[in-house]
Amino acid sequence: MEKRPGFLTFYWDAKKGKIWLEISRFNQELLYYPTLAQGVGSNDIGLDRGRLGQEHVVQFQRSGNRVLLIETNYGYRALSLDSLERRAVAESFAQSVHGGFEIVAEENGTVLVDFTPFLLQDAVGAIQAIAQTRQGTFRIDPNRCALYLPHTKAFPQNTEFEATITLTGDAPGPYLREVVPTPTIVTMRQHHSFVQLPDLTAPDAYKPRIMDSRSGYFGIDFFDYASPFSQPISKRYIARHKLQKKDPSAAISDPVEPIVYYMDPGAPEPIRSALMDGAKWWNQAFEAAGYRNAFQVKLLPPDADPMDVRYNLVQWVHRSTRGWSYGASITDPRTGQILKGKVTLGSLRVRQDYLIAQGLVGSFDTNGADTTEAVQMALARLRQLAAHEIGHTLGLPHNYAASVNSRASVMDYPHPQVDIVDNAGNPKLSLANAYTTEIGEWDKVAIAYGYQHFPKGANEKAELDKIITNYIRRGLKYLSDQDGRPEGGAHPQTHLWDNGTDAVAELNRVMQIRHIALNQFNEKKIPVGTPMANLEEVLVPLYMFHRYQVEAAVKVLGGLDYTYATRGDGQLVTQVVPAQTQRQALSSLMNTILPTNLVLPEPILKLIPPRAYGFNANPREVFKRRTGITFDPLGPPEAAINLTLxxxxxxxxxxxxxxxxxxxxxxxxxxxxxxxxxxxxxxxxxxxxxxxxxxxxxxxxxxxxxxxxxxxxxxxxxxxxxxxxxxxxxxxxxxxxxxxxxxxxxxxxxxxxxxxxxxxxxxxxxxxxxxxxxxAPVATTALVAPDGAPIDPGQEWLDGCSWH
Structure with missing residues (x-):
């Protein structure tokens, strides 16, 4: 057999198609997590290339002629030096055994087991994901599964395994039929990573940092049963990378080891350069926190394995439909230390951004058109997108209140800012300021809280409190996901995809932009030679241009202003939105269902014919209709009315x-x-x-x-x-x-x-x-607006961005 030495040494048995694992690290904790190396390609199912599974702290334990792979339950622990106290907690809660193996050989305390069955399982839960999205009932076909050697490697700090997994089933759903060549047979590659955990006893060991509800961080939480009964039993640490100064006494110092993110070379130009430029914005925040060259962005080397835990990765992923991008991380469940950041960027989003710009400012004359403004807007959005998703992998959640502070955070969801330029009484639209071009002030605050080094002997909690007190004094705001959602949301300033300090005033301005855009809409919005029916795809984001500002303004009605206040910090706790402001919101919202604002100009209706044979539209990208193949003039108004009501x-x-x-x-x-x-x-x-x-x-x-x-x-x-x-x-x-x-x-x-x-x-x-x-009479099936969020993709994936 071929020996592969590394963190976990294994042998490849080519004749039997098996992997035999050599185990000598008994009762030593290591990190295990699965990944989807080759995806399915459907945003709706969510089985994307590079999707990370859950982390598990595991250890090999021997019992007679068997070895068990057991996961430690770190949700319940005792932060105590007393071994009996720790044992009492450990024995009070269940563990999980991820695998059991029979020992086939032994030498000098090292055993050999057949690891193949463990690797040929559905580790990422693809069967469950397909079932949850109602795409059919599938099962693993062992005869069509095999180990994938090109990505099965052993490194000094981690060992990687990969397998080709085939699922078979009956009656596959439409999402599968859309992307799989034979929909009853779904083949993907699943990856297994075993990683050496950081040594918590080393002199320079990572030190967890306490989470504050106002700090703007993801994190881990657990029950600490060693806590005095007069103190909270729940403990929370923020999630962050390990970063240390070479010169702790210096105000600005190079890091001992920088945080380096690697760009997927599969992203084409000029997209790749735009993504790398946006990613580099984070160095501005780390410089403000006292580091020089602490955050770096490089192109992934040709000989690097993207699954290697040593590489923080920005991955360019293709799907059959536009979809969400994600920022995820592999984190040490014991401490919150981020070991690997993983960004997944959907390739079709940039096309939708370009389409929006095309509808707003595009004009394709007979001899061509100047698309510079539209291209620059799409690239500007990519820069912001890269910064946003990398922010998640640095430990930061969304900050949907940042737009009221002049776009203070890339962790907000940014709607393109469109300016109205008066050209001698002929208003025109400009995209010159569509997106921000640098890191935000809130982002600098968040990085300071998570990564700033404090002098020896300093009271870390007091120093962290100063960071929070200073940003409150400056008027910066932080509110996140549950506060930004339009359905049931109540905060008047915390919204997805909005701009400005006043949601109602911005809705009035957006309605004006929409009016100008629709009045200027004509056949020149598509290039010469393009089917006229394709005008509908350009029309959709223009007609529904107000949709997200409606979602923002409606939260003013019945709204409640509040903060993540703690006792004594001086922040507003709660305050009902003034009655006059609420009535202004109601008046502006009534304007969005006024027939004169919803009627489509007759010239537009005459421009959109039925589709040509073989050129059917993606049903997600066009208005729903009740008129068969012809464009339904009441479809767009109904979508707008349904939204507001x-x-x-x-x-x-x-x-x-x-x-x-x-x-x-x-x-x-x-x-x-x-x-x-x-x-x-x-x-x-x-x-x-x-x-x-x-x-x-x-x-x-x-x-x-x-x-x-x-x-x-x-x-x-x-x-x-x-x-x-x-x-x-x-x-x-x-x-x-x-x-x-x-x-x-x-x-x-x-x-x-x-x-x-x-x-x-x-x-x-x-x-x-x-x-x-x-x-009561059943309501007519509503014609809802075509997929829009996130001003790019369609499916609402809870947070829109995810973090593990």
Missing amino acids: RLLLNPERCARLINQQALDPQQPGMSELVSALMGQAFGMRLTGQYNHSDQIQLLLRHKLVEGLIGLATNKDTDARVREVAHNGLMAIKKKYLRGRSTEVEYKTELQYRTSNRNPGYLHWMIRQYEQNPQQ
């Missing part, structure tokens, strides 16, 4: 409105919200002509009634919310649906549809709801 009639938001008004009668309540919606939908008389605007008005009425019935019949909704929704329906019936269709005859559909006296369908819906609320 869904957010305004969110049950949690409605409950907050009721509670706020109960405490302060001057505040707008849910009844005021429903009244505003009723006035918008029914207060405006129809023109009496069968036109686009009237149809949108009727559509708004239908959607409002459906939304109120949905609220009133939702058993999980606050009873007071259901009551207000019910009262709204009764008010609509009494005030706006007073006519009786049986007494009026209409000669044409036009007269019937546009009459304000005829109750028709809406009256029938409300009557059905009254007679049997539990069997």
Whole structure:
């Protein structure tokens, strides 16, 4: 057999296709984690190239002629020098055995085991991921699995194994059919890494740093049963790389060992250079924290293995559809030390950014076009994206409150900033300031908290408190994922994909930008020779350009300003958004469902034909429709109406409105919200002509009634919310649906549809709801907006970015 010496020495038996592992490190902890080396290529399933699995601190333990691979339970421990106290905790909680092996040979305390079955398992949970996304029931086919030798290697500090894994199943779902050549057979490569853990007893050992809720860090948490009962049992450490100064006494010093990130050479130019430029921004933050050349970015050497734990990697990944990018890390579960940063960047995002720029400023004349502005915007977005995802691998979560401080953090989700330039009364759009070009002030604060070196004898907790106190005094803000989400979110300044200090003022400005862009939309938005039907893909992000600012402004309504305050730090704890500000938000939101703002200009409708044979559109990238192959002029307005109504009639938001008004009668309540919606939908008389605007008005009425019935019949909704929704329906019936269709005859559909006296369908819906609320009429399937977030990809993956 061929011997491969290293951290874990193994032998390759070519005749039997087996790997025999040599084990001499008994009862010594090491780190094990699986990785997906070759992905499936579907953003929806999530099985991407480079996907990291969970870390496990394991050790080999011998019992007779068997060896067990046992995981230590570090979620529960005792930080005590008393071995009996530590033993009591260890024996109180379960462990996990990841593998069992029969000893086939032994020599001088070293044993040999067949490691092949362990390596030929579904270690990354691909079967589960396929099942969870409803893509079929699959199982491993052992006859179609084998070890993959090119990426099976032993290094001094880690040993890497890789295997080709084949899953077979029946009735594969559409995502699999889209990316797998034979969808019933899914073959991928899964990787297993065994890594030497840092020595916690070494003189220069990594020192954990305590997490503060205001610090802006991911981390680890565990129960410490050695804690005095008068102190919290839960302990938290931040996640960070190990970084030390060569000269601890110097204000600015080179590091003992820099943090180096390596760029995937598979990223083409000019994309590669843009990504490397954005990644290098982090050196600005480390310089501000007292380090020189502490953060470096290099191209991955040709002979380097990207799976080697010694390489922090920025990987360029291809999928069949655009999707999220990720920043993940391999972390020591004992201390929070980051051992390897791994960034996954989806290759199709840049095309969507270019498409957005194309729609905003593009103009393709007969002889070509100057695409410089669009290209520069797309590359600027890539720089910001690289910095953002690397920030996750440095230990930082999102900071969705940074945009109110002049884009103070790359850890926010940035919407492109579009400026309106007045050109002699002819407004034009500019992308010159679309994205930031450097690291943010908040990012410098966060890096200082995590990585700054303090002089010998200094009180580290006091020094860390100073960093937090200083940023609070400067007016910087930090709020993260749960605060930024639009559904149920309440903070008036913490949003995804927004700009500016005032969400409502920015919504008004964005609506103006949208109006200019739609008025300037014509066939020159696509190059000569492009199918005219492709104009729809360019139209989608323009028509829905306001979608994320709607999500931001709606949180002002029923909003609550707050911080991650701790006792004594002087920060605002909670404060209800002023009533006037809430009513301004409601007024601006009503403007987003005004038919005159939603109607598509007739010239645009005439530009979009059905698709040519063999050139079908990606259904994710175009508006949903009810008209078959022809473009549906009511599809985009319905998507926009559904967006605003869904957010305004969110049950949690409605409950907050009721509670706020109960405490302060001057505040707008849910009844005021429903009244505003009723006035918008029914207060405006129809023109009496069968036109686009009237149809949108009727559509708004239908959607409002459906939304109120949905609220009133939702058993999980606050009873007071259901009551207000019910009262709204009764008010609509009494005030706006007073006519009786049986007494009026209409000669044409036009007269019937546009009459304000005829109750028709809406009256029938409300009557059905009254007679049997539990069997209320089912709402029409909503035409939702095409995939948009993150202003690039479609699928909402919880955080959008992930961290392990």
